[in-house]
Amino acid sequence: MPSVDPVRGLGLLSREEVLGGLPARRASALLFAIESRTALRMVRTRQAVRRLATEHSAEQQERAFLDALAHGREWPVRPKIQDLERHALDWAPLVPAEPSVRAAITALLRTKYVFRRQDVPRLCDVLGLDSAAVAQAFERQQHRPVQAVYAAQIGWRERRRWTQAHAAQRLESLPPFWTAFALTLTEIVGAAILALPTAVAGDGPLAGIGLLLILGAINTLTIVALSEAFVRNGNVRFGHVYFGRLVADYLGVRGSPGLTRVLLGMISALLVADCIGALLAFCIGVSTTLAAVSGISPSIWAVLLLAVVLYFVRRQTLGLTIASAMLVGAINMGLLVLLMWLALPYVSLVNVLSPAVTPISGAVVGVIFAAYFGHFSTGTCARLVLDRDPSGRSLILGNLAAMSVAIVLNGAWVVVVSGTLAPSALLGESGTPITLLADRVGPVVNAIGVAYVILSMGLGSIHAAQALTYQVRDWLPSQQSMRRAALLGPGVVVAVFGLGEWLRAAHVSFAESLGVLGALACSVFGGMLPALLLIASRRKGEYVPGLVLRLVGHPVVMLAIYCLFAASFFVHGLVIWTDPPRRLAALLLGSALLALTAAAIARGALSSRLVVELRLEDETAAPVVSAIDCGISVPLRVRFERQVLVDVPTPHARELKLWIHRLTASGDSVPLAARVEIDGCDVLEVNGSALVPISRVPLRLGFSV
Numbered sequence: 001m002p003s004v005d006p007v008r009g010l011g012l013l014s015r016e017e018v019l020g021g022l023p024a025r026r027a028s029a030l031l032f033a034i035e036s037r038t039a040l041r042m043v044r045t046r047q048a049v050r051r052l053a054t055e056h057s058a059e060q061q062e063r064a065f066l067d068a069l070a071h072g073r074e075w076p077v078r079p080k081i082q083d084l085e086r087h088a089l090d091w092a093p094l095v096p097a098e099p100s101v102r103a104a105i106t107a108l109l110r111t112k113y114v115f116r117r118q119d120v121p122r123l124c125d126v127l128g129l130d131s132a133a134v135a136q137a138f139e140r141q142q143h144r145p146v147q148a149v150y151a152a153q154i155g156w157r158e159r160r161r162w163t164q165a166h167a168a169q170r171l172e173s174l175p176p177f178w179t180a181f182a183l184t185l186t187e188i189v190g191a192a193i194l195a196l197p198t199a200v201a202g203d204g205p206l207a208g209i210g211l212l213l214i215l216g217a218i219n220t221l222t223i224v225a226l227s228e229a230f231v232r233n234g235n236v237r238f239g240h241v242y243f244g245r246l247v248a249d250y251l252g253v254r255g256s257p258g259l260t261r262v263l264l265g266m267i268s269a270l271l272v273a274d275c276i277g278a279l280l281a282f283c284i285g286v287s288t289t290l291a292a293v294s295g296i297s298p299s300i301w302a303v304l305l306l307a308v309v310l311y312f313v314r315r316q317t318l319g320l321t322i323a324s325a326m327l328v329g330a331i332n333m334g335l336l337v338l339l340m341w342l343a344l345p346y347v348s349l350v351n352v353l354s355p356a357v358t359p360i361s362g363a364v365v366g367v368i369f370a371a372y373f374g375h376f377s378t379g380t381c382a383r384l385v386l387d388r389d390p391s392g393r394s395l396i397l398g399n400l401a402a403m404s405v406a407i408v409l410n411g412a413w414v415v416v417v418s419g420t421l422a423p424s425a426l427l428g429e430s431g432t433p434i435t436l437l438a439d440r441v442g443p444v445v446n447a448i449g450v451a452y453v454i455l456s457m458g459l460g461s462i463h464a465a466q467a468l469t470y471q472v473r474d475w476l477p478s479q480q481s482m483r484r485a486a487l488l489g490p491g492v493v494v495a496v497f498g499l500g501e502w503l504r505a506a507h508v509s510f511a512e513s514l515g516v517l518g519a520l521a522c523s524v525f526g527g528m529l530p531a532l533l534l535i536a537s538r539r540k541g542e543y544v545p546g547l548v549l550r551l552v553g554h555p556v557v558m559l560a561i562y563c564l565f566a567a568s569f570f571v572h573g574l575v576i577w578t579d580p581p582r583r584l585a586a587l588l589l590g591s592a593l594l595a596l597t598a599a600a601i602a603r604g605a606l607s608s609r610l611v612v613e614l615r616l617e618d619e620t621a622a623p624v625v626s627a628i629d630c631g632i633s634v635p636l637r638v639r640f641e642r643q644v645l646v647d648v649p650t651p652h653a654r655e656l657k658l659w660i661h662r663l664t665a666s667g668d669s670v671p672l673a674a675r676v677e678i679d680g681c682d683v684l685e686v687n688g689s690a691l692v693p694i695s696r697v698p699l700r701l702g703f704s705v
Helices: 013-021 023-047 055-070 082-085 088-094 099-112 122-129 132-141 156-172 176-189 192-201 205-232 234-238 244-251 257-294 298-315 324-348 364-371 377-390 393-420 423-427 432-443 443-475 477-504 510-540 557-577 580-602
Strands: 610-616 623-631 637-640 646-649 653-663 670-673 672-676 681-689 689-693 699-704
Touching: 013 088, 023 082, 023 088, 023 099, 082 088, 082 099, 082 122, 082 156, 088 122, 088 234, 099 122, 099 132, 099 423, 156 324, 176 192, 176 234, 192 205, 192 257, 192 364, 192 423, 192 443, 205 244, 205 364, 205 377, 205 510, 205 557, 234 244, 234 377, 234 653, 234 670, 244 257, 244 377, 244 653, 257 298, 257 432, 257 477, 257 580, 298 443, 298 477, 324 393, 324 423, 324 432, 324 443, 364 510, 364 557, 364 646, 364 699, 377 393, 393 423, 393 432, 432 443, 432 689, 443 477, 443 653, 510 557, 510 580, 557 580, 610 646, 610 699, 653 681, 653 699, 681 689
Parallel strands: 610 653
Antiparallel strands: 610 623, 637 646, 646 699, 653 670, 653 689, 672 681, 672 699
16 A cells, blocks of 8 residues: 655645745745755655665655654755755645745745856746746835846856756756666666676686676566566555565465565565675675775775765765766766776787686676676666656666666676686686786776776665665664664674675685675575566556566566576575585575465465556546556446446456555655445445455446545
């Protein structure tokens, strides 16, 4: 069920409520509401680029802002005039039509902010500052022309802010396809690509490239599958939905809450393992690379990295926006391409064609899984993209294109580095191949490589540490545990860094640590789950995408993908890995996942569903009624009498989901209470949503909202 709108629940004012106050206070109250909505939008857009954030943590951060708003405390996010301009279309519904009120708001803006006319085109359009009516009202109130609100000159700091704001606005105004493409590609192509040449060195570059192509094609199918599953989910469009909620919506079993809790517990534990694995790998990768470049002890670099990570964990945010995330990603791509261009003249065909040194590398499959893992980005940017393209075509095609480009970049990097460096040199490398490349190509590679390591692994460490603290807080039972969470989260991060230093001292390499992460966590989130979620979404989803790739969702294809990733646990546990701890972890986890999947399917996790949605978009208009039967839109006969009467012709599903809600001006979903008659005899009191079995066909429903 979509979550209750926190904006309405904690008193963020609507336009009607603002205008109901005393005339002298209307403009001030309205400006407060505009700034509040802008700040809330800023919070939400920052959540869109926060990797591995949980649904609970997102709601907590919104509630912290709204609590500060309700109790008059300092807001955690304070909008500037640049933010008001950027999000003008979001607060536009608050602005009334009366020219006198618009003029009064304009006067208040002038007292708080300094801006030029060319800097605020959206704000001028929303407030109607170029209209004669508003200009006359302003001159009557302020005894000066409306042009007086604009500054003729601004300081260099403000000019810099406006330059950055306009550049960010252009990035964030890209078509939704490019937004999905950029955000996903920047998550896929990161630290793991540095480990690929080392991981494939033992198997030979040609065999490694072959594996990259095969597993890249499979991961393309899984990221498209996951994208479609998000598009079909109603909660994604109107709430904060991450992996946990998506799994509960699609794979949760009605009537078996215990099994659903076990499933969600497994997902949460794997998310924690993913965060810990990423922190371990990044700790080893950063410390060894910077130590090799600088000659300073790797332990010192690990401590410095830990200090930076703890600082941002305490702040609870990096402050990244969509634009800054795209910019960092673009810089990373540029650095990577520059490294390849510098090394290209040194590529030797003999090195590229060198045969395998070892029969099976213990890290190669896991590292490739990690190098193609960008599936979490699908969830974090889904609502952002679906707001602008509800059909979901942009999300699906953007992720498809991002994975295709990642395959090219991964393959090119392996060819260039493996062709430049001999396999024997790469096999003994415990960190990244940056210093080896610098010895062959020149010291400029060290500078470029260090910048790439800091941007990819440094930022990745902060993201992983923050996500780890989010998960730890979600595990604590009550609000009274917040003080313990404030200590426990950083304490876990410190312990993980200590373990990373111990592993580095024990000569565990960067590629080896990434291989474990990819084999145990990425194979679940990037392989097994997407296959199951797509099958379930085509049976239970609330919406139909504008683009459906039938081959991707074919049960045989998805079953083969699920079995391939499930088999990787047992191949690693029985063949590839030789040490008992990793073998035991792979075998136990693989067995537990297979048992849990079998139990969920046996209890109806993949059963088909009819979803009937009644949605109020405007209180003065008739409700929108739609039905999705087994993932396919079906025609309805709808009559508006004393009730909303809906006739569903012979549904194929045997389970009915009733979904009754209202959309707010900010696009959130608020559940509505309703009385529903089924076939004129069964009566249900529904608050938002309900699941009931279908006993008769055709089906007739009567809604009293």
